[in-house]
Amino acid sequence: EILERGLKVREYELRRDNFSSTGNFGFGIQEHIDLGIKYDPSIGIYGLDFYVVLGRPGYNVNHRKRKSGTVGFPHRLTK
Template identity: 50%
Template sequence: MKAIRVEKVVLNIGVGKAGEPHEKARKVLQELTGQKPAARAARESIRDFGVHEGEPIGVIVTLRKAKAIEVLKRILAARDNKVNTRSFDNNGNFSFGVKEHIEVPGIRYNPDIGIFGFDVSVVLGRPGRRVSSRKRARSKVGLSHRITKEEAVAFAQKHLGIEAVE
């Protein structure tokens, strides 16, 4: 009941503008995950950057279960399985970035698309964590059932083969 597992892996590319770069970023995530990415719209207009509210400026894809672990291991190989310990938060989640998507094994450079970097966020949880996020009969997760930073680092090292660096 207290076994830690990967709840989800979220990949995000913040392009910053709509149009052709947005479509290219969509193709990158599609190729990387085999799943259709969702567009993320700007929450507010920023005149200096030429961004308008509601305009799609990013793409995101959420992976769960076995597919999440498989894609995560491929992405970690691009970083030599190294993640900084400061990337782990106090709730047992961790995030890191990849500067170029072509560093991921199995991805080839396509001159029509170019090179994109992306962010990866991994959410860890235990069975029963859903009580804090469901709509009906919501309650808090007890302190003994929450994941600490040390537990998250130990899980990542043992099950994902991550080398935690300072």
């Protein structure tokens, strides 16, 4: 839900520089009030950074403790 609001603030458009070579993407917004969150004077205004890591089924083979392996090149996400 919060990612959807963040993309709405950016008008669902991201630059090519926002994407990494592995298919992940990230972007930032300047003010949290753009998300529809109420302004609280005690907190002030702050920005947010979003970073999304995409994966396919089977990606945990790289991160598990027992019998770990590597994700094959055809199964990796790319631009």
